[in-house]
Amino acid sequence: MSxxxxxxxxxxxxxxxxxxxxxxxxxxxxxxxxxxxxxGYVFLDRVGDRRIQVALRTRKPAxxxxxxxxxxxxxxxxxxxxxxxxxxxxxxxxxxxxxxKALFAADGPSTIDRLLAELDAEEMAADDLDIPVxxxxxxxx
Amino acid sequence: MAEPIALRFHxxxxxxxxxxxxxxxxxxxxxxxxxxxxxxWLVSIVPVRESVRARLGDELSNHAxxxxxxxxxxxxx
Amino acid sequence: xxxxxxxxxxTFDEGSVGYFRYGMVGDKVLLTNDVGEHLFLTxxxxxxxxxxxxxxxxxxxxxLRKRYFLKRDLDVEQFATKLRRKKAFLQNGPHLHAIxxxxxxxxxxxxxxxxxxxxxxxxxxMSLETARKVVDFAFRSPTxxxxxxxxxxxxxANFPVIRFVVDYALEKNRYENKELLLSTVTNLTLMxxxxxxFLLDRGVSICTSLDGPADLHDKNRGWMEKQSSHATVTGWMxxxxxxxxxxxxxxxxFHVDALMTTTRASLSRGRDIVDEYVNRGIRSLHLRPLxxxxxxxxxxxxxxxxxxxxxxFYRSTLDYIIELNRxxxxxxxxxxxxxxxxxxxxxxxxYSDCRSPCGSGSAQLAYNFDGSIYTDDEGRMAxxxxxxxxxxGHVDTSSFDEIxxxxxxxxxxxxxxxxxxxxxxSCVHKPTCGVQPLHNYMFDGDIFGQRPxxxxxxxxxxxxxxxxxxxxxxxxxxxxxxxRRWTIQRSRPGTTPYAPASEVTA
Numbered sequence: 001m002s003x004x005x006x007x008x009x010x011x012x013x014x015x016x017x018x019x020x021x022x023x024x025x026x027x028x029x030x031x032x033x034x035x036x037x038x039x040g041y042v043f044l045d046r047v048g049d050r051r052i053q054v055a056l057r058t059r060k061p062a063x064x065x066x067x068x069x070x071x072x073x074x075x076x077x078x079x080x081x082x083x084x085x086x087x088x089x090x091x092x093x094x095x096x097x098x099x100x101k102a103l104f105a106a107d108g109p110s111t112i113d114r115l116l117a118e119l120d121a122e123e124m125a126a127d128d129l130d131i132p133v134x135x136x137x138x139x140x141x
Numbered sequence: 142m143a144e145p146i147a148l149r150f151h152x153x154x155x156x157x158x159x160x161x162x163x164x165x166x167x168x169x170x171x172x173x174x175x176x177x178x179x180x181x182w183l184v185s186i187v188p189v190r191e192s193v194r195a196r197l198g199d200e201l202s203n204h205a206x207x208x209x210x211x212x213x214x215x216x217x218x
Numbered sequence: 219x220x221x222x223x224x225x226x227x228x229t230f231d232e233g234s235v236g237y238f239r240y241g242m243v244g245d246k247v248l249l250t251n252d253v254g255e256h257l258f259l260t261x262x263x264x265x266x267x268x269x270x271x272x273x274x275x276x277x278x279x280x281x282l283r284k285r286y287f288l289k290r291d292l293d294v295e296q297f298a299t300k301l302r303r304k305k306a307f308l309q310n311g312p313h314l315h316a317i318x319x320x321x322x323x324x325x326x327x328x329x330x331x332x333x334x335x336x337x338x339x340x341x342x343x344m345s346l347e348t349a350r351k352v353v354d355f356a357f358r359s360p361t362x363x364x365x366x367x368x369x370x371x372x373x374x375a376n377f378p379v380i381r382f383v384v385d386y387a388l389e390k391n392r393y394e395n396k397e398l399l400l401s402t403v404t405n406l407t408l409m410x411x412x413x414x415x416f417l418l419d420r421g422v423s424i425c426t427s428l429d430g431p432a433d434l435h436d437k438n439r440g441w442m443e444k445q446s447s448h449a450t451v452t453g454w455m456x457x458x459x460x461x462x463x464x465x466x467x468x469x470x471x472f473h474v475d476a477l478m479t480t481t482r483a484s485l486s487r488g489r490d491i492v493d494e495y496v497n498r499g500i501r502s503l504h505l506r507p508l509x510x511x512x513x514x515x516x517x518x519x520x521x522x523x524x525x526x527x528x529x530x531f532y533r534s535t536l537d538y539i540i541e542l543n544r545x546x547x548x549x550x551x552x553x554x555x556x557x558x559x560x561x562x563x564x565x566x567x568x569y570s571d572c573r574s575p576c577g578s579g580s581a582q583l584a585y586n587f588d589g590s591i592y593t594d595d596e597g598r599m600a601x602x603x604x605x606x607x608x609x610x611g612h613v614d615t616s617s618f619d620e621i622x623x624x625x626x627x628x629x630x631x632x633x634x635x636x637x638x639x640x641x642x643x644s645c646v647h648k649p650t651c652g653v654q655p656l657h658n659y660m661f662d663g664d665i666f667g668q669r670p671x672x673x674x675x676x677x678x679x680x681x682x683x684x685x686x687x688x689x690x691x692x693x694x695x696x697x698x699x700x701x702r703r704w705t706i707q708r709s710r711p712g713t714t715p716y717a718p719a720s721e722v723t724a
Contacts, residue, residue, distance in 0.1 A: 026154075027213075034210045034640045035220055038671040041199040042206055046151045046180075057199060077220050083227040083268065084239075084644045090230070091237035091289065095252070098294060102301035103308070166663075210640050 015067040031081040149181035159208030231270025236289040241646030255285035311359035314582035320376035333602035351613040358618035365399035406454040428476035430491035488535030504552035511660040529680040550704040560650035572652035576634035579627035
């Protein structure tokens with residue numbers, strides 16, 4: 001969606017436009033809206049089954065051109081948020097797999113480290129005297 | 142008695158707890174009541190001072206949206 | 219932050235493009251990813267990249283592949299190993315233990331809200347009994363690197379506790395065998411020869427406060443004695459530094475470090491501040507903004523500034539520091555070096571104020587004079603201002619395990635995992651940034667929620683954006699060579715590291 005494609009309504013300090021949710025889903029709209037919360041006031045409303053109305057109100061007086069530009073920035077951010085969402089979805093499972101592999105690696109030394117840390121944690125939890133064992137120096141090790 | 146500011150937040154867009162937290166956050170600036178219609182969460186708030194009237198509804202609405210988005214599962218997570 | 223770039227998400231090629239974050243730096247598109255790699259593309263290259271149109275025989279393809287931006291040909295094992303190394307800090311317990319030996323202080327600095335008391339208030343001194351419990355408690359941390367940092371008040375006002383903790387920790391470490399780092403923050407105005415030799419003999423590093431040249435320093439730091447604080451501080455800095463040289467140590471590694479705090483009066487004095495540091499042999503300067511919470515409105519109006527004003531000061535001062543480096547004078551800016559270490563090395567510097575998750579309560583702990591344990595020194599100060607949320611327990615009654623599992627520590631971790639925070643999770647600077655929930659709490663009353671463009675977000679974003687902007691114009695690689703040098707931490711062999719313990723890699 002470009003600025004030109006937006007049907008905007010402008011009144012004092014406020015610009016309104018609606019978004020087709022079948023084109024930009026709620027995650028994308030919310031992602032863009034979040035980035036405008038420090039720019040002014042953001043209101044969302046539902047104006048149809050799959051249409052979300054966005055109203056942006058500036059904190060200070062703004063010209064009509066500035067309000068149109070603000071709507072244009074929102075429209076552009078929708079495109080960027082949509083791209084980010086696609087990048088995230090396309091790589092979500094791979095990222096989870098890599099994260100699990102990185103943090104809970106099943107290779108030699110790291111497994112030992114992890115087991116020792118777990119044992120230490122158990123010992124710490126079980127020790128009434130609260131004398132934990134440093135993980136790098138396991139008892140008897 | 143001062144006229145209340147009436148705010149509505151569509152249930153499909155705003156989280157109920159988020160709206161409540163936003164109202165609580167601004168409780169020092171206005172006496173609020175929460176309600177609901179079939180489609181919307183409703184907030185009626187009477188400013189404690191007329192000087193805050195102009196911004197109170199806007200700020201509360203912004204905060205309700207902030208809390209709603211914060212509570213959503215991020216798109217990349 | 220908005221992205222002023224025209225993109226067409228429908229052209230995205232799911233099969234070939236790996237996970238990346240992006241943003242604009244000048245007229246270039248900056249790509250970053252989870253292991254801290256970065257690459258600048260032109261907007262046209264970016265459009266071809268997301269559409270999977272970069273051909274395997276193009277130099278750009280090799281660049282993208284080498285930096286793990288392509289899903290096709292991704293070396294998963296290598297990427298996971300790199301990620302594991304980047305997040306290695308997660309495996310250790312708290313490594314930095316700040317001990318408030320007393321709240322007494324002989325200064326009344328304009329920006330200080332460190333819960334100080336007058337010099338007569340000896341009831342705010344830590345006892346030796348409490349000090350012993352603090353050391354015993356800290357040694358229970360599973361971290362292989364253990365740092366004690368004395369803070370206050372003016373910590374040397376209760377020197378017997380410093381003396382006790384240093385000797386007891388060194389003795390205890392004979393069988394604990396950790397890498398032990400000892401440092402004290404001090405204004406140096408209560409120093410004497412005997413104390414100096416005690417600290418030097420035991421390898422305690424010194425970090426003082428130096429806000430710049432005499433007029434600026436003395437304006438910021440009101441001293442009860444009506445003398446020049448600057449003259450006293452720099453006099454003792456010179457004595458310490460001379461003594462290290464006399465003992466045969468490398469002055470580049472062994473010298474008094476200093477921290478400065480930026481006030482409104484500092485904003486036009488960047489060059490003077492840097493010159494003051496360089497002339498005193500200090501190679502590391504941290505341009506620190508004021509924490510704006512806790513000020514009376516009229517005080518803030520006198521000493522405070524907007525974050526935009528601070529960032530303008532930061533940029534011009536960093537430019538000068540770089541200019542000096544180009545002339546062969548080595549001096550680094552500490553926050554920049556934290557970010558640059560994340561950008562250019564396989565490691566994370568474990569700077570607990572800029573981590574995901576944050577290090578409050580999990581990388582560092584603070585012990586008040588009475589033995590109360592806090593998430594960090596700022597948590598202690600927050601408690602002084604009436605917010606007890608960051609108090610975790612007491613050395614008399616709490617077990618180490620209880621502290622690590624404290625609901626506040628867990629909450630702070632959850633609240634600072636950037637992958638779960640709106641805007642942060644997709645921010646181009648996410649891989650090198652961090653969130654400080656305590657700041658959110660102080661400003662907004664809850665730890666959750668990095669408000670868009672909060673003051674800390676503006677600071678971190680602004681600094682990183684400027685570093686990348688400089689790098690994007692570094693056509694001959696000369697700046698990158700300087701920046702890479704800033705990422706090298708030279709340890710003081712057998713004693714303490716180059717940087718203050720609060721900024722040290724664990």
